[in-house]
Amino acid sequence: MNKALVALAAALAATSLSLAGGVTPNANGYLVLPLAPVLEQAQTQGVLDGMPVRFGAGPSAAAGTEIKVMSWARPGDLRGWGIPTPRMADGRPVSLTPEQTCQLALRYTLESLVAQARRHGAKAVVDVVSYNDEVVLDSPTSFECIPGRASSVVNLKGRIAAQP
Incomplete structure (x- = not known):
């Protein structure tokens, strides 16, 4: 068997095992993933740049205008991880797993959320x-x-707040 096929099979198996390893799509086919691994990354902390972001709706008397943002990441977008792009034996890049792609999409979305909040003076x-x-x-x-x-x-x- 050729080395490129072996590498591709290994990458696909890793993705399948990753999904089978505890992360399952909900009824809509969406993934529900933990925030902590993303929020703890140095790249995410750099994006937040000290702006407090509190997840979970609650009674926030100081909260103001609602803001909505969305962003996406692609499985081949390894630049967002700040690492050299790993390559298969034939030179093609190795794709991110669905979980990694979602984590990167969360970071990009947080970046947009914080930027919009700052434009509002939050x-x-x-x-x-x-x-x-x-x-x-x-x-x-x-x-x-x-x-x-x-x-x-x-x-x-979320809602912008005048005080952290």
């Missing part, structure tokens, strides 16, 4: 939830992502 973003088709995932520890072969999408909405 000091924080609170009551942040992920949503799709107006179905809201209200969680302080998880987010929802629409995985796809070409790209994965994360939608967030």
